[in-house]
Amino acid sequence: MKISLSDKIVNMPPFHVMEILERAQELEREGRKIIHLEIGEPDFPTAAHICEAATEAMCAGNTKYTHSQGLIELREAIVEKYKSQFGVDIIPEQVIISSGTSPAMLLLFMALLNPGDEVIMSNPHYACYPNFVRAVNGVPAFVYTDRDDGFVLHAEAVMEKINEKTKAILINSPSNPTGQVLSPGTLQDLADVAGNVPIISDEIYQGLVYEGEDHTILEYTENAFVLNGFSKLYAMTGWRLGYLITPKEYIRTLQKMQQNFFISTNAFVQYAGIAALRGPQDTVREMVSTYDKRRRYLLQRIKETGMEVKSEPKGAYYILADARKFGENSLELSQRILEDIGVAVTPGIDFGDGAEGYLRFSYANSLENIKEGMDRLQEYLASNR
Ligand SMILES: Cc1ncc(COP(=O)(O)O)c(C=O)c1O
The missing domain is CATH 3.90.1150.10 (Aspartate Aminotransferase, domain 1)
Structure with a gap:
């Protein structure tokens, strides 16, 4: 049948x-x-020192499950990065290491959304966002951005979309597909209009900024989930290494999901991540x-x-x-x-x-x-x- x-x-x-x-x-x-x-x-x-770190880790027997949230050294390196680059204070417990940003996205939407809940996002957007949201019975709520203005997401347009079903506002800067970078003013405005609604900030292209400055949403609000990873900046797409930074109150829920669904991320790849962050840039x-x-x-x-x-x-x-x-x-x-x-x-x-x-x-x-x-x-x- x-x-x-x-x-x-x-x-x-x-x-x-x-x-x-x-x-x-x-x-x-x-x-x-x-x-x-x-x-x-x-x-x-991928840079040679990153490859060497993975090989050494593998040969040294780092081929087992790790802590479900990831190696503490890697999470500490991420904490240091956000502190030194953006002056933001997070703790290692807020970080969950994942096999790329994509699984972290799935985990997050699964945690946030009941059927019919909405996630506000720009249109155009990264191709997979609405598919993740719909896969867990959520609804993408599109804000059509202006072609003549480089498709930048503005806070007023987001505000108009917020209703009782809104569970999150998804932003992506630098952006795929537009290459636009949100200004500090826009990030602040978005944080202000979001109020109690969390912002999900996909920061996977962080570091790839050619004019102006790099920012994280965490400089503007603590009520935010950050998605980031090693695929783009460190040329590590095939390694499958990413992470999620969560507000403290959701750590336990996300940790339980990670334990059940993914157990942990590849051990020696996490050592490569430490070398990427702490090694020469x-x-x-x-x-x-x-x-x-x-x-x-x-x-x-x-x-x-x-x-x-x-x-x-x-x-x-x-x-x-x-x-x-x-x-x-x-x-x-x-x-x-x-x-x-x-x-x-x-x-x-x-x-x-x-x-x-x-x-x-x-x-x-x-x-x-x-x-x-x-x-x-x-x-x-x-x-x-
Ligand atoms: C905006 C955006 N987010 C997430 C991803 C997925 O990245 P990862 O390789 O970490 O799963 C991509 C990949 O192209 C992307 O463009």
């Missing part, structure tokens, strides 16, 4: 960027040279400066194709460009670009209907590849208007 699966899971949209990537890989297997401007993954290797500085050069170059090239970027991105490694003059349907446009000229870009629709007609370009690729991809695209778009 064929059973019917959960409706909410069956109806979950795919993560289009992964589908584009998978199709691009298929074309590569057929011998095509594909330029990857779709995937949000650093093209740099020169490779990080070099990566940031390289991303910045690519950002400036790609921005210029995107404009030359006739696509528009109204407000320049200042962080992460993405540019969300208005491609409506080349086609209203971003999925169809990105598929066509991939098949016809072998350039992989992400359709805006992946990030919500607020980004339909847009394409997201990732500059987590070499200048040489970006140049080749944009040369191909410029010629293609010029002949396809």
